[in-house]
Amino acid sequence: MVAVFNKELLSWYLITLKLKETVESGLQNAQSPTTTRSSEFPAQSHQEHLQKQENEVWNSLQIEAKDEVQDDEDDKGPTSPKSEWVISIKEKLNQARQEDAAGSWAKLCIYRVPQCLREGDDKAYIPQIVSLGPYHHGxxxxxxxxxxxWRALYHILKRTNQDMQLYLDAVKELEEKARACYxxxxxxxxxxxxxxxxxxxxxILELxxxxAGGFTHLGYSRNDPIFAMRGSMHSILRDMIMLENQxxxxxxxxxxxxxxxNPDQRGMVAKLALRFFDPLMPTDEPLTKSDRNKLESSIGNSSTFDPLTDQGxxxxxxxxxxxxLVMRTGPKPTPRIWIKRWSHTNRVADKRKQQLIHCVTELKDAGIKFKKGKTDRFWDIKFKNGILKIPRLLIHDGTKSLFLNLIAFEQCxxxxxxxxxxxxxxxxxxxxxxxxxxxLHYCGIIEHWLGSDAEVAELFNRLCQEVVFDMNDSYLSRLSEQVNKYYDHRWNAWRASLKHRYFNSPWTIISFIAAVFLLLLTFAQTFYGVYGYYRPSS
Incomplete structure (x- = not known):
C-alpha cells in the first residue's frame, strides 16, 4: 500500500473514484431492460437525477475529507502524542507492578538459561529429540x-481404564501453580x-x-522404538535432564x-527419577542403597510443595x-543471600579472582601428591600432609551437558x-x-570415554567460561587455602625438586648412596691423615 502524505489529494482521488462508480452504475441502469426508471423518466430528468447523486456524494466526501484533515491537525497538537506516551508508560508500570507482586517469584524454579551462559553451547541446553514443558513446545x-x-497416554488410559477428563481436571486445578514455576x-x-x-x-512417567520395572510389563513391544532399553534412550535421557526441559x-x-x-501421594516420582537418571552419575559406582534410601526419605517427607525448603x-x-550431593560430610557453605553481596568483606564475585588453586603440573612440582579418594562421591575432596585426595570422576559424552545445566540451575x-x-x-x-x-588419569582420578586427554582439558576449560561466583562462597575455599599455603612453602618445592631430579628411579638412588658413602670414606681418610700429622703416634 502506497503511503499518501497529502490528505487533500487523497480526498480528491476518492471523490473522483466515487463519481466514476456512480456514473457507470447510472449508465448500466439506463441500459438495463429490466429497470423501470429508464422507462418512467426522460433522458433529461435522468441526467438531473445523476447530477443530484453526484452532488450528494461530493458533499459527503468533502465532509469526510474535512474531518480527516481536522484529525490530522489534532494529532499534530502538543497534547495527543504526550497523552499516548504517558498511557504507554503507565501500562508498562502496571505490568511491572503485577510481575513484582508479592509471591510472584516464590515458586519460580524452571528457568530459561541466560544468554551469557549459552554462548556457543546451545546444544547443551536445547533438547535434540524430545521437548518437555512449554519452552520448546512446537x-x-x-x-x-x-x-x-500420545501412544504413552493411550497405554496409560487403556491400562488404568480411566477417562482422559480425569487427568485434565486434576492438572487444571494446578495450572496457576505450574505456570508460576516457569x-x-x-x-x-x-x-x-x-x-x-x-x-x-x-x-515422563511411562519412561x-x-x-524401573520393564516396558513389557506396561504393554509395550520389545521392539518399540522409544519405550525400550535401547535405541534413542540415551539421547532422551540427556534431553530430560536439561533445565529448560522440566x-x-x-x-x-x-x-x-x-x-x-492415590492422588495425594508424594515422593514416588523422585524415587523413580533417581533410578532413571542413574546412568548419568559421574562416578563409576551407582548410588548405594543406603544413600538412595536416605535421599528418598528426605524428598518424601514434606507434605506440601515449597521450593524454598530443602524438603520439597x-x-x-x-x-x-x-x-x-547426598550425605556430604564436608563443611557446607552458607546459602547465598543477595544483601550480603554488597558488604565490604563479601563483595560481588570478580571473574579475575576465581583461581582457587594451581594446576596439577605446578602442584606436582611443589611436592603435592595426588591420590584417588576412597569414596565414590566425586565432590568429596580432601587434603592432608601434602596429599590431595580426589575421588574418581567418570567423563562421558553427556557430562558436558549435565554439568552445564546443573551450573545454570545454581546460577539462576x-x-x-x-x-x-x-x-x-x-x-x-x-x-x-x-x-x-x-x-590425573595415571593416578586413577579421571576416567574418560572421549577421544583424547586434550578434549577433556578443553571440556573443563570451557565449562565455567562465563560463570562468575564468589570463591569465598565455595565449600572448597578452605581446602584451596591449605593447598596454596603448602605450595607457597619453599622447602616443599626444593624437596620436591630434589626428589624429582635425583630420586626419580632406583638407579639414581643407588648412585646417590654410593656417592655419599665414597664422600664419607674420603672425608674419614682426610681426617685421619691430618690427625696423624699433628698427633703422630709415639
Missing amino acids: RRRLRNMDRHK EGSIKLGSNEFVEIMVLDGCF FRGV IPLFILDRLLGLQIG GLHCLEVFRRSL HLDCTNDITSYVIFMDNLIDSAEDVSY
Whole structure:
C-alpha cells in the first residue's frame, strides 16, 4: 500500500473514484431492460437525477475529507502524542507492578538459561529429540516425538481404564501453580497448557516406570522404538535432564497418584527419577542403597510443595542434583543471600579472582601428591600432609551437558548452594593442559570415554567460561587455602625438586648412596691423615 502524505489529494482521488462508480452504475441502469426508471423518466430528468447523486456524494466526501484533515491537525497538537506516551508508560508500570507482586517469584524454579551462559553451547541446553514443558513446545524438529507421547497416554488410559477428563481436571486445578514455576509469561492458552502438562507428564512417567520395572510389563513391544532399553534412550535421557526441559514435580506426583489410585501421594516420582537418571552419575559406582534410601526419605517427607525448603522437590534436575550431593560430610557453605553481596568483606564475585588453586603440573612440582579418594562421591575432596585426595570422576559424552545445566540451575536459583559450580571450577583450575589430564588419569582420578586427554582439558576449560561466583562462597575455599599455603612453602618445592631430579628411579638412588658413602670414606681418610700429622703416634 502506497503511503499518501497529502490528505487533500487523497480526498480528491476518492471523490473522483466515487463519481466514476456512480456514473457507470447510472449508465448500466439506463441500459438495463429490466429497470423501470429508464422507462418512467426522460433522458433529461435522468441526467438531473445523476447530477443530484453526484452532488450528494461530493458533499459527503468533502465532509469526510474535512474531518480527516481536522484529525490530522489534532494529532499534530502538543497534547495527543504526550497523552499516548504517558498511557504507554503507565501500562508498562502496571505490568511491572503485577510481575513484582508479592509471591510472584516464590515458586519460580524452571528457568530459561541466560544468554551469557549459552554462548556457543546451545546444544547443551536445547533438547535434540524430545521437548518437555512449554519452552520448546512446537519446535519442528521435535514434533516427531509427539506421536509417541500420545501412544504413552493411550497405554496409560487403556491400562488404568480411566477417562482422559480425569487427568485434565486434576492438572487444571494446578495450572496457576505450574505456570508460576516457569520464568516469564507463558503465551499459551489454558487448554493448551494443561494438555502439554498432561501429555508430557504421562510420557515422563511411562519412561520412569518402564526403566524401573520393564516396558513389557506396561504393554509395550520389545521392539518399540522409544519405550525400550535401547535405541534413542540415551539421547532422551540427556534431553530430560536439561533445565529448560522440566515439568514441575508436583504435576508428575499428581499424575502418578491418579494412576495408582492415590492422588495425594508424594515422593514416588523422585524415587523413580533417581533410578532413571542413574546412568548419568559421574562416578563409576551407582548410588548405594543406603544413600538412595536416605535421599528418598528426605524428598518424601514434606507434605506440601515449597521450593524454598530443602524438603520439597522442584523438578527432576533438582532431584538429580540432590542425589549427587547426598550425605556430604564436608563443611557446607552458607546459602547465598543477595544483601550480603554488597558488604565490604563479601563483595560481588570478580571473574579475575576465581583461581582457587594451581594446576596439577605446578602442584606436582611443589611436592603435592595426588591420590584417588576412597569414596565414590566425586565432590568429596580432601587434603592432608601434602596429599590431595580426589575421588574418581567418570567423563562421558553427556557430562558436558549435565554439568552445564546443573551450573545454570545454581546460577539462576538464588536459594541454592553452588556446590557443583565450586567443584567444576576447582577441577578447571587443576586442569590446564592434556598433561594434567594424563597425570590425573595415571593416578586413577579421571576416567574418560572421549577421544583424547586434550578434549577433556578443553571440556573443563570451557565449562565455567562465563560463570562468575564468589570463591569465598565455595565449600572448597578452605581446602584451596591449605593447598596454596603448602605450595607457597619453599622447602616443599626444593624437596620436591630434589626428589624429582635425583630420586626419580632406583638407579639414581643407588648412585646417590654410593656417592655419599665414597664422600664419607674420603672425608674419614682426610681426617685421619691430618690427625696423624699433628698427633703422630709415639
